Amino acid sequence: MTAAPVNPEASQHSHDHVRLEHVEMAYNGRPVLRDLTCRFPRGRISVVLGGSGSGKSTILKLIGGLIHARDGAVYVGERDIGRLSERALYEVRRELGMMFQNGALLDSLSVFDNLAFPLREHTRLSRDEIERQVHERLQAVGLEDVDDLLPRELSGGMVKRVALARALIQSPRVLLVDEPFSGLDPLSTKLIEALLVRINRKYGMTMIVVSHHIPSTLRMADHVVLLLPGGPVQGSPEQLLASADPRVRRFLTEDTDASEDVLAHAEEFEAGEHRPLLEQRRGRKRP
Amino acid sequence: MGVTSMIRALGHGTGDMVESLGRLAVFTGHILRVTLRPPLRLREFVDELFKVGVLSILIICISGLAVGMVLGLQGYNTLVRFGAEGSLGAVVGLSLIRELGPVLTALLTTGRAGSAVTAEIGTMKATEQLDGLRMMAVDPIDYVVRPKAWAMICVMPLLSALFIVTAIFGGYLVGVGLMGIDGGTYMSSLENAVDFGNDVAGSILKAVIFGVLVGLIATYQGFAAAPTSAGVSAATTSTVVIASVSVLIFDYFITALWGV
Numbered sequence: 001m002t003a004a005p006v007n008p009e010a011s012q013h014s015h016d017h018v019r020l021e022h023v024e025m026a027y028n029g030r031p032v033l034r035d036l037t038c039r040f041p042r043g044r045i046s047v048v049l050g051g052s053g054s055g056k057s058t059i060l061k062l063i064g065g066l067i068h069a070r071d072g073a074v075y076v077g078e079r080d081i082g083r084l085s086e087r088a089l090y091e092v093r094r095e096l097g098m099m100f101q102n103g104a105l106l107d108s109l110s111v112f113d114n115l116a117f118p119l120r121e122h123t124r125l126s127r128d129e130i131e132r133q134v135h136e137r138l139q140a141v142g143l144e145d146v147d148d149l150l151p152r153e154l155s156g157g158m159v160k161r162v163a164l165a166r167a168l169i170q171s172p173r174v175l176l177v178d179e180p181f182s183g184l185d186p187l188s189t190k191l192i193e194a195l196l197v198r199i200n201r202k203y204g205m206t207m208i209v210v211s212h213h214i215p216s217t218l219r220m221a222d223h224v225v226l227l228l229p230g231g232p233v234q235g236s237p238e239q240l241l242a243s244a245d246p247r248v249r250r251f252l253t254e255d256t257d258a259s260e261d262v263l264a265h266a267e268e269f270e271a272g273e274h275r276p277l278l279e280q281r282r283g284r285k286r287p
Numbered sequence: 288m289g290v291t292s293m294i295r296a297l298g299h300g301t302g303d304m305v306e307s308l309g310r311l312a313v314f315t316g317h318i319l320r321v322t323l324r325p326p327l328r329l330r331e332f333v334d335e336l337f338k339v340g341v342l343s344i345l346i347i348c349i350s351g352l353a354v355g356m357v358l359g360l361q362g363y364n365t366l367v368r369f370g371a372e373g374s375l376g377a378v379v380g381l382s383l384i385r386e387l388g389p390v391l392t393a394l395l396t397t398g399r400a401g402s403a404v405t406a407e408i409g410t411m412k413a414t415e416q417l418d419g420l421r422m423m424a425v426d427p428i429d430y431v432v433r434p435k436a437w438a439m440i441c442v443m444p445l446l447s448a449l450f451i452v453t454a455i456f457g458g459y460l461v462g463v464g465l466m467g468i469d470g471g472t473y474m475s476s477l478e479n480a481v482d483f484g485n486d487v488a489g490s491i492l493k494a495v496i497f498g499v500l501v502g503l504i505a506t507y508q509g510f511a512a513a514p515t516s517a518g519v520s521a522a523t524t525s526t527v528v529i530a531s532v533s534v535l536i537f538d539y540f541i542t543a544l545w546g547v
Contacts, residue, residue, distance in 0.1 A: 066418050093424040104419035107411075118423045170423075 017042035017174060017206040018063055023072035025058055032058050036072070038225045038234055045200050045207045047217045049251075050227030056210040057101070060176045063208065064098055065089040076174065094122065097172030097205075101179040103163040105151040111138075112147035115166050122170065137165040140202075141195055157188035161195070168199065174206045175199075181213040189213065193220050214252060226251065314428075314507050318436055321429040328434055335438035339400040343446055346399055347392060351450040354391060355457025358382065362458070363466045372466070376473035377480030379458035384481060384490045388451035389443075390538050393497035396439075396446060397530040401505035404435050405526040408509025409519035417510075432510060436502040443498030444491045451490070493541055497534050504530040 018040040025033040032055040040046040048056045061067045062074050065081045074081040076092055084092065105114050115134040119125055125133070138144065141161040151159060160180060167175055180196065181189045193216045200207050211217055217224060218237045225234045228247045233240070240248055362378045408431060411417050417427040455477065462468045481487065505526045512522035 061418075064418075064422050066421060090421075090424040090426070093422055096422060098419070098422040100415045100419060102414060104415040106416055106419070107414070118425070121423065121425050166423075176422075 015042050016040060017077065018208065019073075019075040020059065020062070021073045021075070023062065023074060024070045025055065025062065025067070026070055033069075036227075036232060038232055040206060040208050040225075041223050042206050043200075043204050044222035045196065045209060045220055046223040046225065047209045047211055047221040048225045048227065049211065049214065049217055051212070051251075054227040056212070056227060057178050060098065060178050060208065060210055063174070063176060064093065064096055094170065095173045096176060097167035097170060097174070098176040099160070099163045099167040099178060099180065101182060103151065103159040105159065105163060105166070107151050109150075110147060111143075111149050111151070111154070111162050114151070114162065115169050118166070118170050133169065134165075137168050138162075140168065140199065141165045142191070156183050157185075157191070160184065160188075160192055164192075164195065164199075168203070171203065172205060174208065177207065177209040179210055179212070181211055181216055189216060196220060218252075310511065311503065311507050314510065315503060317428050318433055318503075318506075321426060321433050322437070324429070328430065331430070331434040332438060335434045336442060339396070339404070339435070339438045340442035340446065343396055343399050343442070344449065346395055347446050347450050348453045350391065350395055351453030352457040354387060354450075355379065355383070355454030355459075356461045357457075358387075358454065359458035359461030359466075363462055363468070372462075372468055373472045374476050374480075375458065375462045375468055376455075376475070376477035379462070380455055380477040380481050381486065383451045383454045383458075384486045386538075386542075388454065389447045389490055389493040389497055390534060392447040392450045392494065393443065393501060393534040394531055395450075396443060397501050397505070397527055397534070400439070400442075401501045401526050401530050402523045404439070404502075404505040405509040405512070405523045406519055408432065408435070408506060409512035409514075409522045412510065412512055413514040413516070413519055415514075428510075432506045436506050439502030439505065440495060440498040443501070444494035447490065447494035489545065492545075493538065496537060496541060500533050500537060501530045504533065 016039040020036055020038050023033050023036045024031070025036075032053075036055075036059075038059075048059055050056050058067070062069055063076060063081065065084065068082050072082075076096070079092060081089070081092065105111075106117065109117065112131075112134055115137060116130050119130045119133060123130075134147075138146065141164050143158065143161055143165065146154070146158065146162070151162070154162060164177070164180070167177075177196065180192050184192065196207065196209065197220050199205075209217075209221070218241070221237050223234065224237055224240050225232055226240060226248060228251060230247055233243070233245060233248055235243070240252060243249065358379050359375065362375050363372055366372045366375055366378065408417075411427075411431065417431065420427045420430055459470070459473055462473050463470045508522040508526040508529070509519075512518045
């Protein structure tokens with residue numbers, strides 16, 4: 001099914017960098033994506049939203065050519081990923097960067113070597129130039145003095161930031177970001193969110209973010225693809241918020257409320273405002 | 288279970304086996320193809336030589352010594368019945384060089400290094416590191432699999448030689464030290480019995496073939512593992528079982544066909 005644009009004019013494909021057309025995908029016979037058509041505008045932040053198991057991460061893997069659609073076409077620029085040989089795919093992937101949900105950092109390499117790895121593989125840059133570029137990307141994600149640390153020595157938020165820096169190291173034209181906020185505390189979530197926006201503005205790359213974190217999505221996205229059981233809906237955050245589609249309203253309202261509720265509780269927790277409640281529940285008086 | 292069900296199960300099993308062999312053949316072809324392509328990845332290859340080879344030295348030496356001592360003891364007790372205890376060096380040496388050295392080394396290396404290779408590649412798959420490499424336009428078979436497979440092939444004859452030497456020394460300790468055979472007799476019977484062109488070259492050939500088997504099976508199992516902890520665990524077990532059985536079966540055919 002084709003994604004229903006909230007604004008029909010928004011369906012113009014002239015500025016689309018990545019497109020999925022009538023994509024069918026199934027795992028072990030279980031359908032995940034059914035006749036999905038959607039687009040991701042060039043140079044913008046697009047966020048794919050949806051519930052668990054709706055096929056959000058599958059879309060990123062399809063774009064990266066890590067899996068192939070059972071039917072339909074996935075275009076990066078004008079190239080249909082599904083029709084390319086593995087060798088040709090490697091050429092396309094040089095234009096793509098991907099930040100995996102759990103980082104996917106090479107665990108036998110230090111942070112520096114993880115970032116330097118793609119440069120050593122694909123360029124003939126001098127050692128000094130590689131070092132300069134690695135440190136520039138690390139600074140871009142707000143990290144310093146982590147060169148010699150191994151991935152297992154990093155916190156969850158740091159792993160995400162190193163993974164983001166590595167995804168940026170080859171200056172990709174399309175950055176694929178899988179669940180950047182999962183497993184992060186509210187502060188780290190906001191930090192990653194700000195980083196993604198800043199990187200998009202600085203490098204001007206097309207960014208496709210998969211997330212189920214609605215508050216961040218609504219703040220950072222230029223374009224949203226919402227995967228819903230009855231079919232996907234796409235448009236700008238403002239268009240989605242103004243949508244009369246009951247499925248969109250239910251998804252955004254319920255999840256936004258839930259997320260804001262969690263955030264509010266987390267802020268209370270950090271401020272120590274939870275203490276009276278806890279003590280009240282325990283039947284004790286506040287000292 | 289009815290006859291139809293049995294035939295169906297047999298058909299499925301055969302089909303799966305043929306499919307696995309086909310995938311293994313494609314995988315092997317891929318390794319050979321990337322082997323001929325630069326970069327050579329010498330650093331990764333040396334790292335793997337260390338992990339597969341150097342870290343296996345202790346277990347190989349201890350096992351070799353123990354096997355040699357048992358062979359020396361059993362050999363002496365048997366030979367002394369015929370008054371042929373002077374041939375202990377030849378019996379120990381020939382059985383180790385022609386058969387036990389390469390086979391036991393392959394089995395030990397499968398248990399220690401082969402399972403580790405499978406677990407490492409399987410874990411890299413489960414943690415999306417292999418997909419991460421692909422997204423960085425790096426072929427994981429080139430970067431991860433090739434150095435490990437070639438290290439296994441190169442290391443196996445060396446470990447086998449080490450096993451044989453320590454085992455011969457173990458036999459010497461028992462035969463000469465405990466049982467009182469003359470040291471010169473032990474060594475000269477060994478030297479006279481062993482033919483380099485036939486026995487030693489055959490031993491090296493066997494070890495190389497076992498290295499190919501263990502290297503391919505261990506890397507393939509890791510690469511084909513289901514990306515879960517249970518999947519990695521199952522793949523590791525499969526490596527040990529399949530590689531061990533394959534080594535024993537191939538050993539028979541190599542011996543039968545080439546007489547080594």
